[in-house]
Every structure is written in C-alpha cells, then in structure tokens.
Amino acid sequence: MKILRTDSQLHSWISDNKNPSFIPTMGFLHNAHLELMRQAQQLQKPVLVSLFVNPAQFAPGEDLEVYPRDEEGDIEKLKTIGVDAVYIPSVAEMYPDGVQKTDIELPKMFSEIEGEIRPGFFEGITEVLIRLFEKIEPGNVFFGQKDYQQTLLVQWLVLYKNYPIQVHICPIVREKDGLAMSSRNAYLSDAERQSAVRISEGVFLVKDRFEAGERNATVLESFLEEYLQKDPLTSQIDFLEIRDAKSLKRVKKITEPVVLLVYVKMETPRLLDNIVLIP
Numbered sequence: 615m616k617i618l619r620t621d622s623q624l625h626s627w628i629s630d631n632k633n634p635s636f637i638p639t640m641g642f643l644h645n646a647h648l649e650l651m652r653q654a655q656q657l658q659k660p661v662l663v664s665l666f667v668n669p670a671q672f673a674p675g676e677d678l679e680v681y682p683r684d685e686e687g688d689i690e691k692l693k694t695i696g697v698d699a700v701y702i703p704s705v706a707e708m709y710p711d712g713v714q715k716t717d718i719e720l721p722k723m724f725s726e727i728e729g730e731i732r733p734g735f736f737e738g739i740t741e742v743l744i745r746l747f748e749k750i751e752p753g754n755v756f757f758g759q760k761d762y763q764q765t766l767l768v769q770w771l772v773l774y775k776n777y778p779i780q781v782h783i784c785p786i787v788r789e790k791d792g793l794a795m796s797s798r799n800a801y802l803s804d805a806e807r808q809s810a811v812r813i814s815e816g817v818f819l820v821k822d823r824f825e826a827g828e829r830n831a832t833v834l835e836s837f838l839e840e841y842l843q844k845d846p847l848t849s850q851i852d853f854l855e856i857r858d859a860k861s862l863k864r865v866k867k868i869t870e871p872v873v874l875l876v877y878v879k880m881e882t883p884r885l886l887d888n889i890v891l892i893p
C-alpha cells in the first residue's frame with residue numbers, strides 16, 4: 615500500500631492509477647469505514663482512501679483539537695483490507711493559503727438541520743471535497759448514509775460542478791446493539807454508551823409503526839421524542855424531524871420517500887441516526 619503525503623506523491627500515483635475509487639475519511643477508522651472500502655474494492659480498483667481531519671468543517675469551540683486520531687492503527691487496518699493507497703495530507707498541504715470554506719452559495723437545504731446546528735459546516739466540507747475531487751479526479755466515490763445530509767451535498771456538488779464522478783451511498787453500519795458506528799462514539803462514557811442504544815432502538819420502533827401503516831409524520835416524531843426523553847442521557851435532542859428524502863422539505867403526511875433524521879446531544883458527542891421510510 616502506497617502512503618502519499620504530498621501533492622507530488624499523490625500526482626505521481628494518480629498518473630499511474632487514473633480515476634480511482636475514492637473514500638474520504640477523517641480517520642480513526644472503524645468497521646463502517648472499512649465497509650465503504652470493501653464496497654469500493656468490489657466495484658472498481660484501484661482504491662484510494664484519504665485520512666484528513668478537515669479544520670474547515672469545525673466551528674470554534676468544537677472538537678477539532680481532541681478529535682480522535684490514530685494514524686498508525688489506521689494504516690494497519692488499511693493494509694489488512696488491501697486498499698491500494700492512502701493519502702494523508704497535512705493541513706498546510708491541503709490549505710497552503712490558510713484554511714478556507716467555500717464561497718459558493720449552497721442550496722438552502724444545507725443551511726438547515728446540521729447546517730443550522732453547526733453553521734459553516736457544509737461550506738467547510740464542500741471546500742475540502744472540491745480540493746480532493748480536483749486533485750484526485752476519482753471515477754467513483756463512496757459515502758455513508760449515516761451522514762445523510764452530507765450525501766445530498768455530495769450529490770448536489772457533483773452535478774453543480776459537472777464532475778464525471780459516480781457517487782455511491784452505502785447503508786449505515788451499526789454496532790451489534792444497533793448504535794450507528796462513529797469515530798466520536800469513543801467519547802461516550804459507559805453510562806452514555808448504554809443509553810445511546812435508545813437512539814437506534816427508537817428509530818427502528820418508528821420504522822415498525824410506519825410499516826404498520828402510520829403515515830402521520832408528527833405522530834411518528836412525537837413517539838421518538840418521548841422514547842428518547844424517557845432517559846435523561848438521550849433527552850437533549852438537537853433535531854428530530856421527518857423530511858422529504860430528496861428535498862429535505864418538511865412533511866406532514868407521508869406519501870413519498872422520507873427520511874427520519876435525529877441528532878442527540880450527549881455529554882460530549884452529538885450522535886446522529888436516520889432511516890429512510892418508503893411508502
């Protein structure tokens with residue numbers, strides 16, 4: 615496996631490996647990341663992974679400095695699953711003129727939900743994706759449904775920029791008890807970890823109710839809200855709504871595919887979960 619740290623190392627690898635399958639990550643890899651890589655390997659090799667904690671998507675006061683990192687461990691995992699190359703740029707390599715967010719005006723849906731909870735978040739992601747996509751010129755890119763709004767952003771960006779890139783969205787990978795895997799789960803105390811399972815439990819209970827015929831979004835949202843509020847550790851809900859799966863517009867009666875999005879603020883991390891419901 616090639617380890618590429620500079621633009622010139624990246625360019626030289628790309629010149630022999632044009633339009634690779636590419637998976638951007640912030641590192642501290644877990645099984646959900648590795649699953650994206652397995653899917654990429656099955657579809658189209660060579661596979662390139664990036665490890666880069668992107669400062670542009672962190673707001674002042676967020677967890678940039680303490681975001682979990684384990685470069686050595688990540689490299690070992692990547693070697694074990696046999697990806698072809700890993701790109702590990704420094705902040706100076708990625709942002710030679712200083713950290714920037716995009717000045718492209720994003721569609722309104724990206725200033726809502728996570729864009730409202732974390733102002734500038736999607737502008738920071740857009741900037742790094744543009745830089746990565748233009749350096750790498752991937753043929754295929756792989757993203758996880760866990761970051762649902764981000765998957766819509768990537769799809770929008772590829773169309774907006776007219777990049778010849780196929781975007782693949784992979785299902786949420788969960789721990790045995792259902793909790794969506796996340797690098798930030800490492801922050802959870804034992805008590806929080808035990809309570810965190812309520813989030814996925816609640817999401818799946820909503821799915822059961824939906825499948826039993828409930829189509830009133832407010833009824834389903836209220837059910838999950840009450841379920842989470844039964845435990846003080848999951849009672850601080852930053853966002854919980856059912857939205858149209860494509861436009862993220864509000865929905866009252868479910869007649870088209872929707873997504874239930876939930877963001878719960880634990881002591882340290884904010885945990886995300888979602889599920890798509892198709893009538």
Ligand code: AMP
Nearest residue numbers: 639640646757758760761786787794795
């Ligand atoms: P991150 O390192 O958190 O930026 O994640 C890198 C990629 O892995 C993103 O496309 C995430 O959506 C995806 N990912 C992270 N956790 C999960 C998960 N539990 N299930 C599916 N995809 C995930």
